[in-house]
Amino acid sequence: MIEKGLLIVLSGPSGVGKGTVRKGIFSQKDTAFEYSVSATTRKPREGEVHGVDYFFKSREEFEDMIANDQLLEYAEYVGNYYGTPVEYVRETIDAGKDVFLEIEVQGAGQVRRKFPEGLFIFLAPPSLSELENRIVTRGTESEDLIRSRMKAAREELEMMELYDYVVENDEVELACERIKAIVVAEHCRRERVQYRYKKMLEVD
Ligand SMILES: Nc1ncnc2c1ncn2[C@@H]1O[C@H](COP(=O)(O)OP(=O)(O)OP(=O)(O)O)[C@@H](O)[C@H]1O
Numbered sequence: 001m002i003e004k005g006l007l008i009v010l011s012g013p014s015g016v017g018k019g020t021v022r023k024g025i026f027s028q029k030d031t032a033f034e035y036s037v038s039a040t041t042r043k044p045r046e047g048e049v050h051g052v053d054y055f056f057k058s059r060e061e062f063e064d065m066i067a068n069d070q071l072l073e074y075a076e077y078v079g080n081y082y083g084t085p086v087e088y089v090r091e092t093i094d095a096g097k098d099v100f101l102e103i104e105v106q107g108a109g110q111v112r113r114k115f116p117e118g119l120f121i122f123l124a125p126p127s128l129s130e131l132e133n134r135i136v137t138r139g140t141e142s143e144d145l146i147r148s149r150m151k152a153a154r155e156e157l158e159m160m161e162l163y164d165y166v167v168e169n170d171e172v173e174l175a176c177e178r179i180k181a182i183v184v185a186e187h188c189r190r191e192r193v194q195y196r197y198k199k200m201l202e203v204d
């Protein structure tokens with residue numbers, strides 16, 4: 001029987017650097033996780049590609065996915081839907097591969113209820129002012145949206161204690177290394193290694 005892969009959930013407030021850290025992790029050759037591409041009703045930002053950054057959907061298409069139970073979780077975040085297509089996640093985990101989700105905090109809560117055995121990592125900013133600075137510097141949101149995201153961020157930061165790990169994103173490279181180290185440690189903790197030893201002893 002194939003041992004199931006790990007469901008890794010990276011969450012945290014808007015602008016903390018989840019996307020940047022995720023890209024950092026996936027740009028490394030030794031990364032063996034599979035990235036789950038989300039669906040959203042948000043319009044593509046410059047350079048974003050359908051099927052790579054997101055599956056861009058109309059509101060109607062997204063609501064059909066909800067009605068047809070095609071999402072592991074979804075949330076309405078600052079005026080748009082975002083959700084995780086469930087089929088890809090299940091198939092990949094069942095094939096023994098680790099799946100990496102990068103999602104906001106409400107959705108992570110839903111995944112926690114459906115997949116309590118997942119690994120939940122909260123990415124935290126060095127400070128609130130640095131968080132705001134990052135959203136502003138990114139230059140992708142209007143002033144109104146920045147205010148909404150900062151308001152949501154205060155509530156989201158209160159949820160960090162519900163996570164298995166909190167990783168500070170002070171420097172991108174360090175945050176990537178910390179997350180990868182956590183995943184390695186979790187695999188050991190979940191007794192994969194012990195399981196292999198048991199098998200080895202059975203053979204001997
Ligand atoms: N450690 C860091 N130090 C300084 N700037 C950073 C760091 N990490 C990310 N940034 C910058 O902060 C901005 C926000 O990063 P990013 O878009 O990755 O955040 P996010 O959490 O994915 O946001 P959202 O949830 O809104 O999609 C970007 O301009 C990025 O370059």
Ligand SMILES: Nc1nc2c(ncn2[C@@H]2O[C@H](COP(=O)(O)O)[C@@H](O)[C@H]2O)c(=O)[nH]1
Nearest residue numbers: 014038039074075082083084102103104107
């Ligand atoms: N609940 C979910 N949240 C998601 C998903 N994919 C992305 N996100 C999060 O939404 C916000 C906004 O993203 P942006 O690309 O518009 O800046 C951010 O926190 C993402 O992590 C998802 O499938 N489900």
